[in-house]
């Protein structure tokens with residue numbers, strides 16, 4: 715989901731990009747990492763890793779796979795990128811936090827993941843910065859975009875079949891549109907900032923319930939057919955148990971990026987409208 719939008723953003727800026735993906739490039743294969751380090755894919759200035767194990771609930775029963783892809787792989791990629799003479803950019807997550815803080819999390823805030831996925835991504839951060847302290851670790855959150863599975867897409871599918879939905883209201887985060895995240899990541903890299911952690915999430919906080927309502931509203935205004943009016947009932951997390959525990963508050967402060975002169979992401983409703991416009995209603 716993010717990888718395809720990042721490639722599109724860099725090509726839009728006429729920056730030369732080599733997009734590597736399975737099955738040709740498997741970031742867990744030593745041969746692929748060796749080829750990257752040896753310059754067989756060119757002489758990159760940056761290597762950005764958008765690959766990960768992203769099935770948050772499934773990770774609870776597949777910790778080995780999650781740790782391979784989210785912890786060991788970024789460390790090895792950071793090594794290979796350094797050998798290729800490139801800076802490395804790793805994507806991480808708001809799920810490194812336990813959500814017990816009242817306000818917005820900055821980059822120095824205490825981490826305490828609640829899930830296997832969060833723990834694996836946190837270890838990925840540590841391994842990345844150990845392999846290359848000059849790397850960037852960009853934490854983001856609640857992604858949605860036209861090219862992958864996401865909560866807003868699931869909600870649109872559910873809405874078209876049902877006039878009443880139940881959505882969790884006691885979790886709050888920063889929904890992030892992948893096209894806008896790609897813009898911010900490119901801006902950040904072009905500033906050549908010091909190595910370390912950066913929070914790169916959407917500019918507004920919202921609950922899953924609020925995000926569901928605003929997604930449906932955007933689709934309705936854009937002429938999508940679905941039950942209207944629709945009832946979106948707010949429910950507590952306790953009524954929607956999932957294998958992986960999620961933080962109740964994972965709002966990420968954009969302040970560090972803002973101080974570097976990076977424009978915060980567009981308002982959420984604008985992002986949702988653009989997202990819906992780029993979706994094919996028959997292909998949810």
Ligand SMILES: NC(=O)c1ccc[n+]([C@@H]2O[C@H](COP(=O)([O-])OP(=O)(O)OC[C@H]3O[C@@H](n4cnc5c(N)ncnc54)[C@H](OP(=O)(O)O)[C@@H]3O)[C@@H](O)[C@H]2O)c1
Nearest residue numbers: 715716740741742765766768805806807854855856857862
């Ligand atoms: N989605 C969110 O809400 C969210 C929130 C916060 C942070 N993040 C982070 O943001 C980043 C991008 O997430 P996303 O949602 O765009 O992920 P995604 O759509 O699941 O894409 C991850 C990609 O990595 C590929 N991949 C898996 N193993 C690989 C390997 N060994 N070598 C090469 N590629 C491999 C996957 O291919 P297959 O599909 O073929 O396995 C998939 O295409 C990840 O680091 C994620 O942890 C995501």
